[in-house]
Structure formats: structure tokens, C-alpha cells
Amino acid sequence: MGSLRDDAHKLADEITGLRHSIHREPEIGLDLPKTQQKVLAALDGLPLEVSRGQSLSSVTAVLRGARPGKTVLLRGDMDALPVTERSGVSYTSEVPGVMHACGHDTHVAMLAGAARLLAARQADLAGNVIFMFQPGEEGCGGAPLMIEEGVLDAAGDRPAAAFALHVASEELPGGTFSSRGGPVLAASDALEVTVHGRGGHGSQPFRAADPVPAICEIVTALQTMVTRRFDVFDPVVITVGSLHAGTAKNVIPDDAKFSGTVRTLSAANRAVVREASVELVRKIAEAHGLSADAEYVQGYPVTVNTPAQVAVAEQVIAATLGADRYVPQSNPDPGSEDFSYVLEQVPGAFISLGACPQGVDPDGAPANHSAEAVFDDAVLPDGAAVYAALALQTLA
Numbered sequence: 001m002g003s004l005r006d007d008a009h010k011l012a013d014e015i016t017g018l019r020h021s022i023h024r025e026p027e028i029g030l031d032l033p034k035t036q037q038k039v040l041a042a043l044d045g046l047p048l049e050v051s052r053g054q055s056l057s058s059v060t061a062v063l064r065g066a067r068p069g070k071t072v073l074l075r076g077d078m079d080a081l082p083v084t085e086r087s088g089v090s091y092t093s094e095v096p097g098v099m100h101a102c103g104h105d106t107h108v109a110m111l112a113g114a115a116r117l118l119a120a121r122q123a124d125l126a127g128n129v130i131f132m133f134q135p136g137e138e139g140c141g142g143a144p145l146m147i148e149e150g151v152l153d154a155a156g157d158r159p160a161a162a163f164a165l166h167v168a169s170e171e172l173p174g175g176t177f178s179s180r181g182g183p184v185l186a187a188s189d190a191l192e193v194t195v196h197g198r199g200g201h202g203s204q205p206f207r208a209a210d211p212v213p214a215i216c217e218i219v220t221a222l223q224t225m226v227t228r229r230f231d232v233f234d235p236v237v238i239t240v241g242s243l244h245a246g247t248a249k250n251v252i253p254d255d256a257k258f259s260g261t262v263r264t265l266s267a268a269n270r271a272v273v274r275e276a277s278v279e280l281v282r283k284i285a286e287a288h289g290l291s292a293d294a295e296y297v298q299g300y301p302v303t304v305n306t307p308a309q310v311a312v313a314e315q316v317i318a319a320t321l322g323a324d325r326y327v328p329q330s331n332p333d334p335g336s337e338d339f340s341y342v343l344e345q346v347p348g349a350f351i352s353l354g355a356c357p358q359g360v361d362p363d364g365a366p367a368n369h370s371a372e373a374v375f376d377d378a379v380l381p382d383g384a385a386v387y388a389a390l391a392l393q394t395l396a
């Protein structure tokens with residue numbers, strides 16, 4: 001048995017082949033039958049207890065070590081995005097309008113590689129590894145569905161730690177890992193508002209009840225609320241991305257509507273913004289003699305890393321690949337992730353992996369979700385080695 005890194009690099013062709021195959025046939029949402037088949041084929045013949053999801057096309061695989069011990073969970077998400085690929089890679093998507101623009105194809109391939117590396121070490125292993133191949137990360141809540149179906153208890157006892165890698169096509173140099181303790185990604189909620197007025201002639205607003213000036217005031221008041229009511233060091237973002245009213249310049253409409261996204265980095269702020277935003281909307285409408293329906297829709301919670309598992313990750317990456325391959329992440333990212341649901345129940349860490357191709361400036365590279373995003377194959381063996389090393393270190 002060589003070093004993990006050497007063994008992972010011997011699997012490079014296999015890991016890359018799986019990645020390309022998934023990249024060519026991307027699937028969206030909770031039902032990814034082709035991707036699931038590819039995962040099952042990649043795991044075939046390994047000494048794993050493999051099960052499939054009921055309400056989604058997930059794959060859960062359990063590796064039991066030769067001796068009893070703790071359990072560790074490794075997660076790789078599997079779903080693509082409704083994007084028409086313009087990356088120019090040779091293994092480009094063959095499905096019109098669908099692309100692995102968030103790099104989840106690399107996660108599947110790295111996790112399958114880790115399963116092979118760890119299975120080869122089964123005789124030396126004390127404890128269990130749960131491999132969580134998860135559909136529906138992009139807004140469908142695949143992780144909470146897998147938790148409902150028992151992924152956290154798949155090996156019998158609760159994992160002592162859970163880890164997820166996520167590739168980034170920009171910002172981080174290729175091959176560099178990064179994470180931080182505490183909040184690492186935001187909660188993502190929605191605010192849906194309809195202001196009800198009474199339509200009329202544009203020349204005689206005093207005979208109508210105009211919802212348009214009121215809704216404009218509400219949108220700007222939400223921005224003022226963010227800066228006046230929330231600690232600047234515990235950020236809140238509200239972005240109104242959709243706003244609609246009326247049909248003609250001289251007709252006062254009955255209603256006006258908007259919807260926005262709300263990002264918070266603490267459960268405390270999330271609870272306050274939920275109450276405060278709805279109250280602000282209703283009371284501004286009331287102050288103008290109108291009424292408003294305001295619905296606050298909760299999405300993914302804040303992703304909170306456990307400092308101890310981030311320290312394990314830093315140590316493991318340094319030992320496996322070299323100390324220069326890890327950089328501490330200074331700030332959380334206002335994106336969101338449903339791995340947050342796993343970390344609500346199990347200590348662990350969400351770790352970014354720079355996958356910007358060599359020779360491309362990470363600061364100018366197309367971002368995740370871009371039609372032009374490129375995730376470099378070169379990082380795949382090291383990612384598989386790190387997944388495996390995180391499990392070995394947790395079970396050591």
C-alpha cells in the first residue's frame with residue numbers, strides 16, 4: 001500500500017473518466033437516474049453496503065472496517081444546473097440546456113475515488129465510512145430528504161464527523177483547499193410580497209389607492225432596515241430581484257408585487273429578519289391606507305462548520321499534500337448549501353477546493369454557475385485523497 005496521494009494518482013484515469021461521463025450527461029434535481037447508475041457502476045465490486053433512495057435517486061454506501069470504531073460521513077452532491085454550456089471543454093455537456101456548472105460532477109468522481117481508496121484499506125480500518133451521494137443540492141433540498149431516509153444512521157451509530165468538498169472555478173488557485181470554523185455559508189430565504197391597492201385613472205390618484213409608491217418605499221426601507229437594525233459584523237443581505245406592477249403609464253394598478261432573497265449568517269439574525277421584514281412591509285402599506293400580504297419562506301439554513309473538524313481538515317491536507325495547499329478562509333460566503341442540514345446534526349466541515357485551470361487567473365475566471373465555468377481535472381486525485389484522509393483521521 002502506497003501513500004494515499006500516490007494511490008489516488010494511480011486512480012486518476014478512472015476518476016477522470018467517471019467525471020467526464022457524468023459531465024457529458026448532466027441531470028437536474030432530485031431524480032438523476034443516469035448519474036445514479038454511473039455511481040453504482042463505479043462502486044460495483046467494492047466491499048460496501050449500497051442502498052438507493054426512495055424519494056430521490058441518491059446512493060448511500062457504507063464501508064465497515066475490520067474492527068469496530070467511530071463512523072464518519074463523506075458527502076458528494078450529484079446534480080447539474082439549467083445552463084447551456086459554453087466552457088469549451090472536450091467533454092462538454094451533450095444535453096441541451098443542462099450543465100454541471102457548479103462542478104458537482106467532480107464531487108461524485110472524487111467521492112467514488114475515495115471509496116476505492118478506503119475499501120483497499122478496509123483491513124486496517126476501525127469504524128465505518130458513510131458515502132453520501134446526494135441529488136438535488138441546487139434548491140431541491142436533497143440533503144434533508146436523505147436525512148429523512150436515514151443516511152445519518154446508515155452505519156448504525158451517528159457519525160462523529162461529516163465532511164463535504166466543493167470545487168470553486170474562481171477565487172482560489174487550482175489545488176488549494178480552504179475553509180473556516182463557524183458560519184461558512186449563509187441561510188437563503190425568500191420574501192414574497194403583494195401590496196393591495198385600488199386601481200384607477202393615473203390623472204386622479206386621490207380617487208384610487210396607488211400601490212406603486214408604497215412598494216417603492218418598502219423596497220428602499222428594507223435596505224435601510226438592514227443597515228440600521230443589524231450588526232455590521234453579522235451581515236444581512238436583502239436583494240429584491242423581481243418587481244412587477246401595472247400595465248400602462250396612465251393606469252393605477254390594483255396590486256404591486258415583488259420577491260427577494262434574504263441571506264443571513266446567524267440563526268439569531270435569521271429569526272429577527274423574518275419578523276422585522278414582514279412587519280415593515282405590512283406597516284408601510286398600512287401607513288398609506290393599503291394592505292400587504294408578506295410571506296417569508298425559509299430555505300437552507302446557515303452552514304456552520306465545527307472548528308475542531310476544520311482543524312482536522314487543515315492538518316490532514318497538510319499531511320497528505322503539503323502545508324501550502326491549505327489557506328484559511330477569512331470570510332463566509334453569502335451563497336448557501338443544504339449540507340447545512342447535515343451540520344445541524346453532526347460536527348463537520350464544508351471545505352472549498354480551488355479548481356481553476358493552471359494558467360488562468362483565479363480572480364478573473366468565470367464563477368460557479370457560469371456557462372463558461374471550467375473545473376480542472378488536475379485536482380480530482382488530490383480531492384479523492386483528501387476525502388479519504390479525512391475519514392482515516394476521524395477514525396484513527
Ligand SMILES: [Zn+2]
Nearest residue numbers: 102138368369
Ligand atoms: Zn451551485
Ligand SMILES: [Zn+2]
Nearest residue numbers: 102104137166
Ligand atoms: Zn454546488
